[in-house]
Every structure is written in C-alpha cells, then in structure tokens.
Amino acid sequence: MTMRILYIWKEIIMSNLSVNHLLGIKYLSLKDIEQIFETTDHFKEVINRKIKKVPSLRDLTIANLFFENSTRTKISFELAQKRLSADVVNLSSSASSVSKGETLIDTVNNILSMKVDMIVLRHPSPGASVFLSKNVNSCIINAGDGTHEHPTQALLDAYSLNQKIGSLKNKNILIVGDILHSRVAMSNIYAYQMLGANVKVCGPKSLIPKYIESFDVSIETNLTKALKWCDGVNMLRIQNERMSESYFPTVREYVQQFGLNKKILDSIEKEIIIMHPGPINRGVEITSEVADSEQAIILDQVENGVAIRMAIMYLLASKI
Ligand code: NCD
DSSP: OOOOOOOOOOOOOOOOOOOOOOOOOOOOHHHHHHHHHHHHHHHHHHHTTSSOOOTTTTOEEEEEEEEEEEEHHHHHHHHHHHHHHEEEEEGGGSSSSGGGGGOOHHHHHHHTTTTOOOOEEESTTTTHHHHHHHHHEEEEEEETTTTBHHHHHHHHHHHHHHHHOOOOOTOEEEEESOTOOOOHHHHHHHHHHTTTOOOEESSOOGSOGGGGGGGGOEEEEOOOHHHOOOEEEEEEOOOOGGOSSSSSOOHHHHHHHOOHHHHHHHHHOOOOOEEOOOOBBTTBBBOOHHSSSTTBBBHHHHHHHHHHHHHHHHHHHHHO
C-alpha cells in the first residue's frame, strides 16, 4: 500500500483583473498581465507536485466549446480545469447542433441553462468571443477566434520567454511566417509591446499585413538579418486552412527564404530563444534539428500553458 500525502493549497489570491472575460490581449492592462504571471508562478508549482490538483474551482462548471480543430489548447484548458477541480464539459463543432442550424447564442444559452459558469470558446470567426460576451450572461475565455486573437497563447509565450531571458523590457522579439492569418501574431504583438519589448516581423511580403507598421512593428524580409537583431523568435505555421489563394510560389521557396535551420542559426553567432506555438510542420517553418535543440523552448511553452490557463480561470472565477 502507498501512503499518500494530501497537499492542499491554502493561499488565496485576490483578483484585481480589470476585465470580466479574457477576449484578447488588447483588452488587458500591464497590471493584469503582471497579476496573471504572478498567479501562474503559484500554479506552476502546483502542477509540478506529486498531487497536481487543488480544490480552488470545485464549485464551478466550465464548458469548452471548440468549433475549430485543436490539440494543445483544448487539452491544456481541460487539464487546467481538472487541476483546479472544476467540472468540465466539452463540445466540438462536428458534434454540435450548430451544424443543424442552431445559432451560437442559442447553443450557448442552452448550455448555460444547465448551470454552466464559464465558457471557453474556440471559433473560426474573428470576434466570436467578443460577440458572445455581449450576448450571453457568462464569463467568456477566447481560446482563439479566427485570425483575430489567441490571448492564452500570447500569455504563455511571453511568460515562457520571460522565464528564459528575464524582463522583456527593451528586448527584441521577432515573429516569423504567416503574420497575415495568424491570431498568435496579433496577440503576441500586443503582449510583447505591453511588456516593453520591441517587435519585428519577418516573412513574405504577401503574408505581412499592410497595417502592421501602424502597430509600431518593423518589417524585415531577410531572415538572417532579422535573427541577428532578436533575443527571441516565434516561428509561425503557414495557416493554409485560412487561405483561399496562393501567397508564395512553392513551399520549397518559402523554406529556402523563411525556414529556420541550424545553418542560419550558426551563422548569426549569437544564442537566441526559439519558440513555436505548435502544431509544427517539421521541415517547413522549422527543421527537426532546430525544433529539438536546446535553444528551443517549445515544450516549456506547452507546460507553462496549463499553469497560465489555471491562473486565468482562477482569477476570472472570482469575478463571477
Ligand atoms: C495556434 C492556433 O491555433 O492559432 N496553435 C495553438 O493554439 N497552439 C497556431 C497554429 O495553429 O498554427
């Protein structure tokens, strides 16, 4: 028989968040991000214990509504909820009555009638979470809405980078790839800038939106030059599912100009941190050698994602 020790977390953190939902980084303040990071530190300690569970949200029921594919984000939210002892229900698009013609608001109101307290929404339409927050009476967390925002991803990216290189103030952060269709890029830009970093984007001109410079983000189309400038880089996947036309001649040419490989990394003669939100297309935006190298923190990002999501749900729960 194994003796088990019951580690119960006694500390209470008072939520000072300025928001009642997590709809996007652009709606947060620097203070909000700082409180989320401080709370994440506590939950990171919790999930590294032998018993990775605390009773903080045992009175809450949370519904995860995923109308778009997801591996990491969906499992990360669900694990975060279970580690906070919340009750969890899951719905995915193919299995929902939205495919029978029901509106999103009707679907969510039906779920809320069953005494659900919080909704985590992933949706292909930009603005879906903001729309829902205005039309239903519940706490909404955006788990990615089309090309708009993916706030929990940006928070876990910034937190992971912060753990490696300290404060992001005056640090140079590069985002490479499909900036035009990436919600990760937009949320990253808001988060890094709020934390005081300089942001540059790199990719084919056809995948960089014209308005990006109005966000105080500079553009560099030469990957080597851009890498020499940065302290950390976030490599993004080409969002083929959001493209109705071709944005570059061939994948081979894209890889030649914008793929991250060991040869380019060696040529810049400095150590930079490499991130990727996943899913990775090995051999396209990043080679296996780089993705699996010491400089890459891709799996740290995934680990931190659970603690970040625990922190967000814990802080928002006290506002319900
Ligand atoms: C990202 C997403 O879904 O926006 N992935 C994720 O949530 N980890 C990035 C992507 O799909 O390329």
